[in-house]
Amino acid sequence: MQFVRHLGHGGNGVAAAFRFPDPGPNGERRYLVAKSNHTVNGDIYISWERGHTMRFRNAMHIVQLEQPAPLVNRRRSERIRARTPGHPDGSWPNHIADVNNILFLEYLPRGSLHKALCTMQSRQMVVPNRALWHMFHCRKLMSSTIN
Incomplete structure (x- = not known):
């Protein structure tokens, strides 16, 4: 993913737009918003918001959750890649990449x-x-x- 721009911040955290580096099925680029909460109970708030957002899956006028592309382990050496935790294909699982406390949402540019x-x-x-x-x-x- 590539950082596009900062969307906002407040007392509870930040939101930023990211772009997938490879184009989607029709040559269009995919964007998403990464939202995180930096308070003491931030994980609880993100989990609560994720649960409420999932209740409205496929509602056309409510922002939907997105699934990010797998994070790629960019280590070049096979020996070092074998030593580090991750999948054989070079991607990092969510619990190791520490993205469970981040809410990924669709980006609405308009x-x-x-x-x-x-x-x-x-x-x-x-x-x-x-x-x-x-x-x-x-x-x-x-x-x-x-x-």
């Missing part, structure tokens, strides 16, 4: 749903009722599972 709704409102665009009811229903499900 902004958030809130930004889109505000833009539509400022331009006085009409949104079909069917789309609004779909978003409302999903939002209702989200608030009922969080409480």
Whole structure:
């Protein structure tokens, strides 16, 4: 992965955008957001957020979890590679790479749903009722599972 840019930071941690070095199936580059929490109980908060995000898997207007590409062990010597923990193919397992306390999310370069709704409102665009009811229903499900 290659670092693209810093997206934000706060009292609980940081978020940054990364790009996969190899292009995707249609020649397009894949991006993801790595979010980490640096508080004392950061692992608990990341685990909690991962659980809530997984409940809305495949919801089209909610940011989805991503699976990062395997981290490659770049040691050149076969002898040294054999001594270091990792898979035979040269990738590092998650518990050794220490990525379990990082939340990987899809990257939305054009902004958030809130930004889109505000833009539509400022331009006085009409949104079909069917789309609004779909978003409302999903939002209702989200608030009922969080409480």
